[in-house]
Amino acid sequence: MKIFDFDFYEIIVWVATIIMCMIAAACRRAPLRRPGGLGQPLPNPIAVILPIVFYTVFVALRKTIGDTYFYMHSFNLMPDYNPVKIEYFFTGMFGFFQNIIRNMTDDPQWLIVFAAVFSIPVPLIILYKYCPRFELAIFMFVAFSYLGGAMNGMRQYMAASIVLLGTRYLFSEKKTDFIKYAVLILLAYCMHNSAIIMLPIYFVVRRKAWKITSYLMVAGSMVAVLIFDAILPQFLSVLEQTSYANYSENGWFTSGTEGGSSLIRVLFIAYPLIIAYINKDRLKMLGRVGDILVNIVFVDVAIFVISIYNWIFSRLAIYLAIYFIIFTVWVVNYAVKPKDRSLYVLLTVLVYFFYSRMDSYTIALYESDYFLPGRKLFRK
Numbered sequence: 001m002k003i004f005d006f007d008f009y010e011i012i013v014w015v016a017t018i019i020m021c022m023i024a025a026a027c028r029r030a031p032l033r034r035p036g037g038l039g040q041p042l043p044n045p046i047a048v049i050l051p052i053v054f055y056t057v058f059v060a061l062r063k064t065i066g067d068t069y070f071y072m073h074s075f076n077l078m079p080d081y082n083p084v085k086i087e088y089f090f091t092g093m094f095g096f097f098q099n100i101i102r103n104m105t106d107d108p109q110w111l112i113v114f115a116a117v118f119s120i121p122v123p124l125i126i127l128y129k130y131c132p133r134f135e136l137a138i139f140m141f142v143a144f145s146y147l148g149g150a151m152n153g154m155r156q157y158m159a160a161s162i163v164l165l166g167t168r169y170l171f172s173e174k175k176t177d178f179i180k181y182a183v184l185i186l187l188a189y190c191m192h193n194s195a196i197i198m199l200p201i202y203f204v205v206r207r208k209a210w211k212i213t214s215y216l217m218v219a220g221s222m223v224a225v226l227i228f229d230a231i232l233p234q235f236l237s238v239l240e241q242t243s244y245a246n247y248s249e250n251g252w253f254t255s256g257t258e259g260g261s262s263l264i265r266v267l268f269i270a271y272p273l274i275i276a277y278i279n280k281d282r283l284k285m286l287g288r289v290g291d292i293l294v295n296i297v298f299v300d301v302a303i304f305v306i307s308i309y310n311w312i313f314s315r316l317a318i319y320l321a322i323y324f325i326i327f328t329v330w331v332v333n334y335a336v337k338p339k340d341r342s343l344y345v346l347l348t349v350l351v352y353f354f355y356s357r358m359d360s361y362t363i364a365l366y367e368s369d370y371f372l373p374g375r376k377l378f379r380k
Helices: 008-027 046-060 070-076 086-091 094-103 109-119 121-130 132-144 154-164 166-170 177-191 194-206 212-238 243-249 263-278 282-306 311-335 338-358 373-378
Strands: none
Touching: 008 046, 008 086, 046 109, 046 121, 046 132, 070 094, 070 109, 086 094, 086 177, 094 109, 094 177, 109 121, 109 154, 109 338, 121 132, 121 154, 121 166, 121 311, 132 311, 132 338, 154 177, 154 194, 154 311, 166 177, 166 282, 177 194, 194 282, 194 311, 212 282, 263 282, 263 311, 263 338, 311 338
């Protein structure tokens, strides 16, 4: 069965993840005096340092998966000298850094290393700062496919790291902090145009949770799936103005060759929301931040409903994935009764382990000339 059919690198990642989860759990016994971003105890920093090092190195040393080959190939085609001007930083941040790296070396692996350093540490630090049970957050980082996704969609995950730097401003009740948040979103936009979606989402999620508008948003996404063929021409004209313009030009949405996400995946996304609804009185301890996280997951569900039409829409959820993990960890740790906590944690591990097997092909395609390159000796 595919669920239990692990490739060599998948085994390495899961063994390392289990070990780091155990270390993180032990680190909670020696918390820092300074509380985390939501008032919870912070475990010893060793808990986050080890995952940052391992996952960053793992991602940095790949040579396959998703668009990795094409980025490396285009890097090889670049001239030995490329102009580096400050205006390039704002018109195409990735190209700005790519030019600098290409002027220093002709080895495309350094571009992948740079992208990994840019995209992996920040989300792990945010999880460490805001999750009450960091070992579960580490597990979710892998099981919810953030690790695998970071190797496919390189620029978008780099943009997501910039977005995550604005987490404290997203959660803040100071109105002036919106300016700081907006500046970071505009910087992320310079890395990948799709990041601009986080500006309207800021206003959508900063409302009281469980309001009728949240349910209408999900219902509206269902209607959108049903009528999408009718509005497709208008959608494509908008798409031509974004980073996804090539999808409009190559017939991605009109050829019928690309499928959508599955309804099962929507249920996986809705899982913590259902638990939170059943226990929403206990979730009030999170206050304003709890409302924001609940609304973020409503947006997430709506995005994945729309992605039933075509999976490319699920790429917008990249910017929400870390907040989804924070919410899930908080729900199973505090929103349920203490006597039920262990049961919900175990259930969550099982649920997202099976979810991870749906996306296991990502890490299964991993190849590297540096990270245990002799693994072929161990393959069937």
